[in-house]
Amino acid sequence: TGLVTLDPGFANTAACRSEITYIDGEAGILRYRGYPIERLAEASTFVEVCHLLIHGELPTEQERDALSERLREHADIPDALRDLLNAFPRGAHPMTVLSSAVNTLAAFHADDCDPGDPAQVELATVLLLAKLPTIAAHIHRTSTGQAPVPPDDSLGYVENFLRMAFGPPSGGAGVDPLLSKAMDLLFVLHADHELNCSTATVRVVGSSQASLFASVSAGINALSGPLHGGANQAVLEMLEEIRRVDGDVDSFIKKVKDPDSRTRLMGFGHRVYKNFDPRSKEIKRLAQQILARQGSDELFDLALQLEEKALSDSYFVDRRLYPNVDFYTGLIYRAMGFPTDMFTVLFAIGRLPGWIAHWRELLADPDARIARPRQLYTGPNERDLPAGG
Ligand code: CMC
Secondary structure, eight states, rough: TTOOOOGGGTTTTTOOOOEEEEETTTTTEEEEETTHHHHHHOOHHHHHHHHHHHHSSSHHHHHHHHOOOOOHHHHHHHHHHHHHTTSSTTTOHHHHHHHHHHHHHHHGGGOOTTTTTTTHHHHHHHHHHHHHHHHHHHHHHHHHOOOOOOOOOTTTHHHHHHHHHHOOGGOOOOOHHHHHHHHHHHHHHHHTTTOOOOHHHHHHHTTTOOOHHHHHHHHHHHHHSSTTTTHHHHHHHHHHHHHHTTHHHHHHHHHHGGGOOOOTTTTTOOOSSSOOHHHHHHHHHHHHHHHTSSSSSSSHHHHHHHHHHHHTHHHHHHHTOBBBBBEEEEEEEEEEEEEGHHHHHHHHHHHHHHOOOOHHHHOOOOTOOOEEEOOOSSOOSSSSTTTTT
C-alpha cells in the first residue's frame, strides 16, 4: 500500500496548517489567535470574538460597532424562508431544520456563493452570522407552538437572540442581563476548537469549492451527532434517566464500565484533552451561578455526583477521561428555558465563527487541495458473477 497509513478518525493526521486556535490537550490550554480562553471569557463579547477568529485581531471600537451594525441590518429572514421553516413536520429535530435552512440560504443569496469573490465571501459571512440566531429562534418558537418574534434592531446580538427566542419580557423590562451575559459567555467558549468533527467537515466540503452556506450546513449536520455537539442533549437525557431510576449514580457508573453495555458517560472524554477541558471549568462555575438563582436543582446535584465519582474511579482516571464542554451546558440551557432538543442549536450558533474562520483560512491557503483521503481496501479480489447471474 506504499505510503498510505491507516489512521482511523484521523487521530494522528494534520490536514492543514492553521493560525486560528491552539490547544494543548495535556496541559488543558485553549487559545484563540493567541489569547487564552479564560481571558477572552472575562473581557470579550461574542461579537468581538467573531471578529477575532475571522479577521485575526480583536476589533477596534469602530470595527466592532460596524460589525454589530451590519449584523443588525441583515438579521431578518425572508418570509419565504419563514414559510419553509413552518413547513417542516411538527416534532422535526431543530438541528435538521437548522441545517436545511442554512443550505437554503444559498438559494436566497445565490449571488453571494462564489468562494472566489472576496466581496461575496464577506457578505456571506455577515449573512450567516446575522441570520443564524433568527432562524434558530424561529425554529424554537414554532416547534413549541409559539408565534415567532421578529428581530429588534435596537438590541445587541445576544439580547436580540434571547428576545426572539423567549419573547419580549413582561412589564417592558429588558432581557435578563445575567442570562444574556451567560449566553454570550457560552457562545465565546464554543466559538472555535480547531479541527473537531464539524470544523473538519466544513473544511472538507469547502475544499471542493462548495459555497460557505453549503459547507456550514454540512458542519451543522456533523455537529448534530451525540459524540459531538449532540452530547449536550444526550447529557441531559442521561441525567433524566438516572433520576428516573431513583438517582442511582453508582449503578450508572457500573453500567458505563461494563464493556457489554455500550453505555458512555456523556459529556466526558475528549480526543485532545487528556486533562481538564478549560471550557468545562468556566461552564461549571457559570452553572453554579445560574442554578443558584433557582434554589436546588436535582439534575445538577446528580451531575456533580457523577463527576466526583468518575474523577476518583480508576476506569476514568486510567483513560484520562474528564468532563468536556458539554457536561454542564445543558443544565444552563434548561435553566434558561430552552427545551432539550434546542441545546445543540445553541452550540451551532456559538461555533459558527469558527467554521467561517476555518473555511476562509482554507480558501487563502496556497497548500490547500481537495480533501481526498485514501483507504486500505479489504474487500474480495476480482471474482466471477455466479453462474446464471
Ligand atoms: N464514557 C465511558 N468510556 C469512555 C468515554 C465516555 N464518555 N469516552 C471514552 N471512553 C473510553 C472508551 O471506551 C475507550 O476505552 P477502551 O480503551 O477500553 O476501549 C477509551 O476511553 C478511549 O475512547 P475513544 O472512543 O477511543 O476516544 P475518542 O478520542 O475516539 O473519542 C469522544 C472521543 C469525545 C468521542 C469520546 O470520549 C466520547 O464518546 N465521549 C462521550 C460523548 C461526548 O461527551 N462528546 C462530546 C465531546 S467534546 C465537545 C464536542 O465535540 O461536542
